[in-house]
Amino acid sequence: MTPPVRTDWPAVLLAVGAGVVAAFQVGKAPIALPFIRAELGLDLSAASWILSMLALMGAVAGGALGSVVTRLGPRRLLPAALGLIAVGSLAGGLAPSQGLLLASRVAEGIGMTVVVIAAPALITVATTPHDRHTAFGLWACFMPFGMAVSMMAAPLLPLIGWRGLWLGMAAFLAIYAVLAWIRLPAAAGHGGNTPSRLWHDLLRTVSTPGPVLLALIFACYTTAYIALTGFLPTLLIERLGVTAGQAGMMTAAVAAANILGNLATGPLLRRHVPRWIPIILANITIAACAIGIFGPDTPPWLAYGLCLVFSAIGGLLPGCVLGGAPPYAPEPRLVPVTLGLIMQGSNIGQVTGPALVGAAVAWWGWSAAAPVLAGITVTGAILTLALRRVRLPG
Numbered sequence: 001m002t003p004p005v006r007t008d009w010p011a012v013l014l015a016v017g018a019g020v021v022a023a024f025q026v027g028k029a030p031i032a033l034p035f036i037r038a039e040l041g042l043d044l045s046a047a048s049w050i051l052s053m054l055a056l057m058g059a060v061a062g063g064a065l066g067s068v069v070t071r072l073g074p075r076r077l078l079p080a081a082l083g084l085i086a087v088g089s090l091a092g093g094l095a096p097s098q099g100l101l102l103a104s105r106v107a108e109g110i111g112m113t114v115v116v117i118a119a120p121a122l123i124t125v126a127t128t129p130h131d132r133h134t135a136f137g138l139w140a141c142f143m144p145f146g147m148a149v150s151m152m153a154a155p156l157l158p159l160i161g162w163r164g165l166w167l168g169m170a171a172f173l174a175i176y177a178v179l180a181w182i183r184l185p186a187a188a189g190h191g192g193n194t195p196s197r198l199w200h201d202l203l204r205t206v207s208t209p210g211p212v213l214l215a216l217i218f219a220c221y222t223t224a225y226i227a228l229t230g231f232l233p234t235l236l237i238e239r240l241g242v243t244a245g246q247a248g249m250m251t252a253a254v255a256a257a258n259i260l261g262n263l264a265t266g267p268l269l270r271r272h273v274p275r276w277i278p279i280i281l282a283n284i285t286i287a288a289c290a291i292g293i294f295g296p297d298t299p300p301w302l303a304y305g306l307c308l309v310f311s312a313i314g315g316l317l318p319g320c321v322l323g324g325a326p327p328y329a330p331e332p333r334l335v336p337v338t339l340g341l342i343m344q345g346s347n348i349g350q351v352t353g354p355a356l357v358g359a360a361v362a363w364w365g366w367s368a369a370a371p372v373l374a375g376i377t378v379t380g381a382i383l384t385l386a387l388r389r390v391r392l393p394g
Helices: 009-040 044-072 074-094 098-126 129-139 142-151 154-183 198-206 209-240 244-270 276-293 300-314 316-322 332-364 366-388
Strands: none
Touching (some): 009 044, 009 074, 009 098, 009 129, 009 142, 009 154, 044 074, 044 198, 074 098, 098 129, 098 332, 129 244, 129 316, 142 244, 198 209, 198 332, 209 244, 209 300, 209 316, 209 332, 209 366, 244 276, 244 316, 276 300, 276 316, 276 366, 316 332
């Protein structure tokens, strides 16, 4: 893959925007869940599947879908994936039952997984090596930014209902899919000249240490990050005595702090700071903050301040890991498969994080979350030291 002479920033921003609108589908579910439960008569256990289905699809199929992106090309698949999410959101908005709503979330989950593989693959082919770190720092913002924006629709729900939100998202995604199809450069990421073989590509990628370590490191990070943000509103209500609305705004601020770390990634790597250093720093900071946040003797407002630090410094990690896909991929055409494997690790963390922390808290109280999260992120730091010793392919 020959790098371009200059970075195509409009294509980069269009790809980042695709990730943001895909992330809307993650943020819309938590704010709409009370309305969905009231209409469909769901208990909390059944409703939780509406939240976790997107991550579950990525956890199951991330690597395989990365190989599909390699075969067909991200330029073709990015608009198609956005269209699939739009169809899923439309079907969900019209679904008369829980089963059909969950089926629509499966479609959204598959589409979103393809977007978060195809978009950074497009960024790779649209950027020069000099600008790639900055571009991946922007890309790392897609999830916290998309979730925060979609959650701002919460005040509209009493007026439009959750179905109105789903249908509005469908229309917006359809428009963006058409825009992506029209505006993405025709030469960007149409797939390799060598036919891709699904299992061959997967085996080649998972037998290479770099991609596997990146996926495991990202899994450790998302396990901790999603567990914290998922339980933070409950923790704030119990520890600080704030209202549910205040807890929601405070949690949104913690999510937004993550963007600071995301944006700092590019300047650090452009100054030739080794990739492993910000990753180690993020993991150690998260572990230390977790001990303070869930410590029984920590003053409540100090614990909240540590949540902000947890998120901001932790935000250094996603850009470093995702930006590691091009150099650590077994060969250039397998960058999408590597990205798929990394996102599969991320989604596994999103599924397992709340379950692990929730079980520990249920048995031993909030203080039990500290050793769980610290142990997971220390593991991520150890894996990063192993990544440091991996030689880049080629």
